[in-house]
Amino acid sequence: MKSVTRSLRILEAVAQHQPVTVGELTKLFGLPKSTVQRTLVTLNEAGWLRASRGDTTRWEIGARVLAVRPAAHQGSSLFAAAREPMCRLRDAMNETIHLSVPDGLRCMVMVDRVDCTQAVRTYHQVGDTSPMHATATGHAVLAQLSAEEVDEVIAHGLESYGEETITDAQLLRDELDRVRQDGYALNRNQYLPDVAAIAAPILAADGTPVATVAISMPASRFDPDKLEQWGRMVADAAAEISTRRME
CATH class of the missing domain: 1.10.10.10 (Winged helix-like DNA-binding domain superfamily/Winged helix DNA-binding domain)
Structure with a gap:
């Protein structure tokens, strides 16, 4: 003891x-x-x-500390700013919404979740971690970091979790360019099978990515024709949370 x-x-x-x-x-x-x-x-x-x-x-x-009893942190700027926009995004989509934070360059940690009412839905426990290079949340953060920081992630190795995982360094850089341009990241089966997610970064006043908000759904419910609409909804929610944190 x-x-x-x-x-x-x-x-x-x-x-x-x-x-x-x-x-x-x-x-x-x-x-x-x-x-x-x-x-x-x-x-x-x-x-x-x-x-x-x-x-x-x-x-x-480390960011894992934030995953312990998130309700105890509801008064913190991130949790207080994120909860209402997350609930509105959940109501508009009827899909599960995740709030995640980066643990340095090591991984993403899911620190809060708003569940949907779908009978079939994705489920991740608060505190679950995921790799930066193979998830929408990770890509949303990496797209806001310097080339040197991205190179550091690449140097640690791009482990494959399935056929859709990006394991080529240049392909990852190209994908991050797209995320930067669109304002949101997409993951379809890159980390977990039959899981799709769309994520956008929550930024500090200096532009540093401090968290992400994401829609998570079974890949079978993902509609490519709605990606731009859904991506804009997620990006708008992330921008609102960023603003609310600084008020």
Whole structure:
């Protein structure tokens, strides 16, 4: 139990002081550097912490933290701004709506969901993760990042999850160009079979992608003729959430 308590306290300290170094945490807790380092690595492997992208010697909380009891975070700017537009999008489409956030460049984490009333629908648990390169949510984020950051994702490998997964670096870059131009991303069976999704980025004031909103449906209900209409609806919802976050 002591190790669990220590891990939770270190997690809390990182959240309070992030981005923070091992040395700073060692001084704060009076623990051996090796003990703090092992705890940080364990929390990182579990998805709770990550190395800061700006300085890999520093640590910050991972996006998975947001997936724990989202209702407890309803007062936060993202959840408070997103809930009403998500419900309206669900009512207009009668399909499940997802709110996801990037965990660095590692993956996307689904942090909130509004379910539809369809008897057959897609289902993902809050806290589920998905690869950046094989999902609409991931593409929506990647399209807003620098070429160097996209290259970093590519360098980690483009794992195949099926015949539709984009595993060629240039094809991925071309797809991100299309997402940038259209304002939304489409995924049809790239990650999970018989799942289609349309996603758009939620942006901070400086243009940084902080989250995505997405429609998720069985691929059998996806209608190519309605893609532009649906894509605009998702992009409009994302733009509204972006504005509401900054008010």
